[in-house]
Amino acid sequence: MANYKIYLRSFAPWREFGKFTEPSSVCVPVPPRIPSPYPSAACVTFGGAYHGDGRRFSLDTGGTATARVNAVLEVKLDTATKGYNKVWCDPSIGPLMLAGPVSSDVGIPTSELTVARNGTEIDAVIDYAAPNPLAKHFPVALAVPDIDARGEFALTPGADTLTIVTTITGDQFPACESFIEDPSGNKLFLGGFAPDNKEQIKRLFGGMNRPKEIWFESEIVVSVDEKGNFQQLKGGGSGSNSTGPGCEGLTLKPDQWNARVMSSIPMPSDAG
Numbered sequence: 001m002a003n004y005k006i007y008l009r010s011f012a013p014w015r016e017f018g019k020f021t022e023p024s025s026v027c028v029p030v031p032p033r034i035p036s037p038y039p040s041a042a043c044v045t046f047g048g049a050y051h052g053d054g055r056r057f058s059l060d061t062g063g064t065a066t067a068r069v070n071a072v073l074e075v076k077l078d079t080a081t082k083g084y085n086k087v088w089c090d091p092s093i094g095p096l097m098l099a100g101p102v103s104s105d106v107g108i109p110t111s112e113l114t115v116a117r118n119g120t121e122i123d124a125v126i127d128y129a130a131p132n133p134l135a136k137h138f139p140v141a142l143a144v145p146d147i148d149a150r151g152e153f154a155l156t157p158g159a160d161t162l163t164i165v166t167t168i169t170g171d172q173f174p175a176c177e178s179f180i181e182d183p184s185g186n187k188l189f190l191g192g193f194a195p196d197n198k199e200q201i202k203r204l205f206g207g208m209n210r211p212k213e214i215w216f217e218s219e220i221v222v223s224v225d226e227k228g229n230f231q232q233l234k235g236g237g238s239g240s241n242s243t244g245p246g247c248e249g250l251t252l253k254p255d256q257w258n259a260r261v262m263s264s265i266p267m268p269s270d271a272g
Helices: 141-144 198-204 254-265
Strands: 004-013 024-029 041-046 069-076 079-088 092-095 102-105 110-118 121-130 147-157 160-172 176-181 186-193 214-224 230-239
Touching: 004 121, 004 147, 004 160, 041 102, 069 110, 069 121, 069 147, 079 110, 079 121, 147 176, 160 176, 160 186, 186 214, 186 254, 214 254, 230 254
Parallel strands: none
Antiparallel strands: 004 069, 004 176, 024 041, 069 079, 092 102, 110 121, 121 147, 147 160, 160 214, 176 186, 214 230
């Protein structure tokens, strides 16, 4: 049986988000230097927004599609075990303590990735949480919630098919996406979610923080060749802000499926 890689990523669709204070600059004069041009003052910016990922849904795994949290889990169907797996954050840029000087740091996520056999199906789970690294050393970190997401994937191999049932839960901010990759690098988009606007960052706080709420779920049946590579598929799904396209009665090639599903999920109008 083939090995498959499952990806789950939480990303900020905007170029900037999370502005709790207006930016301001403090400048200090510096001694003149010869020759010019050298700045006559050193300036530090305080407050303002955090840098986002500035993108829409993506299947890219080459590094151009950044995310606040990334996870990949290789599932070995023949042994019901996990292979290569990794959870990481891309750099965060923004104000320290929400209003301090603009800085850069990399979050360190906590995670649990598992693979187990359950009768005829193989169950894979990706569960992660990542803090704002620019608040980790300060008391305000106690009040800044993690970005949480959990993906549950049930893979059932057949004679020449693979059924994939996906359920994703989490905070509902920022955006989220999941896809699966076959041995030849072909990818199938399993589902996604995007908040309506930047103001929904409030979903991370207090009673609005509901990490067990379903973001999206889908079920697809894909035909595979003798090496386990994706050929064509049927399926459908829905999310908390989308009922999904009417794919259930259609037989689609992977690129057709991806384009149809990815374009059906609403993105913020100001997404990058």
